[in-house]
Amino acid sequence: MVTGIIQDLKKAVAGIEASEVSYEQNGYHAAVVTQKGSLVSVAEFFNGRVFYLADLCCVDYVDYLELVYFFNHHKTLCRIKVTLKVEPEKPTAPTISHIYNIAHWYEREIHEFFGVYFEGHPNLTYLFLHEGIEYYPLRKKPTPVPEDAKKLLNSFNPEGEEDTFFVNLGPQHPSTHGVLRVVVKMDGEYILSAEPVLGYLHRMHEKMAENRSYLQFLPNPARIDYPGALLLNLAHVTTIEKLCGIEVPERAQYIRTITCELNRIASHLLWFGAFPADLGALTPFLYAFDDREQILDILENITGSRLTYCYFRFGGLYNDIDDTFIEMTKKFVKRMRERFKIYDELVTGNVIFVNRAKGTGILEQDQVHKYGCSGPIIRSTGMPFDIRKTEPYAVYDQVDFEIPTGTVGDNMDRYNVRMAEMEMSLRIVEQAIAKLPSGPFKAEKVPKKLKPPKGDIYHAVESSRGETGVYIVSDESDTPYRMRWRVPSYSNLMTFPALARGTLIADAIATLGSYDIVVPEIDR
Structure with missing residues (x-):
């Protein structure tokens, strides 16, 4: 597919350079x-072939800024990196937000962190930062924010109309699952528009990465997605292992798979308890946390933590598992299967819950590539897209599991997909324990001060919420020149304004609850 795409792209768009690269080495198949003058045509080309915009970021090379666009296909793996160089003094680039909806937020993010002005973008106001920022945070040299740019960035001012009013949903409202604020324009009980306001938990993880060694950054990923900390811990270490060519022992790969799937179940249980609570049912929360505590007990024994795990190391694990871990895990698998029957009676078949979830928050499958959706949200539309299958890592290619999907992409489908995913995770854990080999749990002679070769790499894993990608640019030093985190809650939340528009506010609450967003992940 890659060769054909490159040939078609060269025919369709003049003035570009395109070539195949090593996927094993770089994590993408082609560089463009x-x-x-050609960027919009390139974006239209990929949109016409139903590629999604996996990520859009910027790298400051001092002499120039480089915009990096990652495209991929949901049905056939084909990762394409597209780059555009812009001048560092007054950087400008054409917007592609009219082609890809998710570019609205990506471009706003780059504008406030690097100062790139996207011509034609309808709303270049602050996304994460706030009034009072004097310099662009991710520029390598101190670059002041011009006064006219400050006015533009701080120009968000919702305007009402006759017979309409605004409601601030958050940033402390329990249904927003963290400090997320949504400015909702109402006409009675119906929503005319919903504008998420981000940044209340912004901590500048990507800037911290540039000021820490690869080893020192190990604790940070757990603070990005705290319910699925091991999954982001894995994304971080595997990206650097691929960049450095570090071989991980087979036993460590199996243990990584087991612990990640346990963490996935714990994350889904947190969502399972919170989603019905958003709709007024508090009892499921107590059952879910009872089961979740069992997983936390298991993981605490080997990681020393119950939430923000930092268990994986470059080349393996912090320590090995023992017979106690295996026995506790087997008992949990048996217990959890019995608990699903209770959950079905308590929630899945509950007529009130079904009436609130079925037929609301429908996401059409032909729109998902516009937003770069992933995880249970995209699978609820009937699309079986899962990084564990399309780009296997750890030992996911050594175990048998299915990808649960929905049919119409409504709130009920998102619920059913996650419940089925917990069963699939139990199946993976069982198989991995049965096949667990003996041997070392970490590679030998991995230097503490890693200095990866010069170059870049993009690597993705399937977190509890979808595609989590790490893009690293290395300059051969022990700190990343640039580390970019592509997180699923960010692109998934971008669909909310479209799904909320024209619905009752009560249905919008149900839709937001079905997303399973993690606000620290969005804000990073």
């Missing part, structure tokens, strides 16, 4: 260099 474009000019300002």
Whole structure:
């Protein structure tokens, strides 16, 4: 597919350079260099072939800024990196937000962190930062924010109309699952527009990465997605292992798979307890946390933590598992299967819950590539997209599991997909324990001060919420020149304004609850 795409792209768009690269080495199949005048045509080309915009970021090379666009296909793996160089003084680039909806937020993020002005973008206001920022945070040299840019960034001012009013949903409302604020424009009980306001938990993880060694950054991923900390811990270490060519022992790969799937179940249980609570049912929360505590007990014994795990190391694990871990895990698997029957009676078949979830928050499958959706949200539309299958890592290619999917993409489908995923995780854990080999749990002679070769890499894993990608640019030092985190809650939440528009506010609450967003992940 890659060769054909490159040939078609060269025929369709003039003035570009495109070539195949090593996927094993870089994490993408082809690199395309474009000019300002060709960028929109390149985006239209990929949109016409139903590629999604996996990520859009910027790298400051001092002499120039480089915009990096990652495209991929939901049905056939084909990762394409497109780059555009812009001048560092007054950087400008054409917007592609009219082609890809998710570019609205990506471009706003780059504008406030690097100062790139996207021509034609309808709303370049602050996304994460706030009034009072004097310099662009991710520029390598201190670059002041011009006064006219400050006015533009701080220009968010919702305007009402006759017979309409605004409601601030959050940032402390329990249904927002963290400090997320949504400015909702109402006409009676119906929503005319919903504008998420981000940044209340912004901590600048990507800037911290540039000021820490690869080893020192190990605790940070757990603070990005705290319910699924091991999954992001894995994304971080595997990206750097691929970049450095570090071989991980087979036993460590199996243990990584087991612990990640346990963490996935714990994350889904947190969502299972919170989603019905958003709709007024508090009892499921107590059952879910009872089961979740069992997993936390298991993981605490080997990681020393119950939430923000930092268990994986470059080349393996912090320590090995023992017979106690295996026995506790087997008992939990048996217990959890019995608990699903209770959950079905308590929630899945509850007529009130079904009436609130079925037929609301429908996401059409033909729209998912516009937003770069992933995880249970995209699978609820009937699309079986899962990084564990399309780009296997750890030992996911050594175990048998199915990808649960929905049919219409409503709130009920998202619920059913996650419940089925917990069963699939139990199946993976069982198989991995049965096949667990003996041997070392970490590679030998991995230097503490890693200095990866010069170059870049993109690597993705399937977290509890979808595609989590790490893009690293290395300059051969022991700190990343640039580390970018692509997180699923960010692109998944981008669909909320479209799904909420025209619905009752009560249905919008149900939709937001079905997303399973993690606000620290969005804000990073």
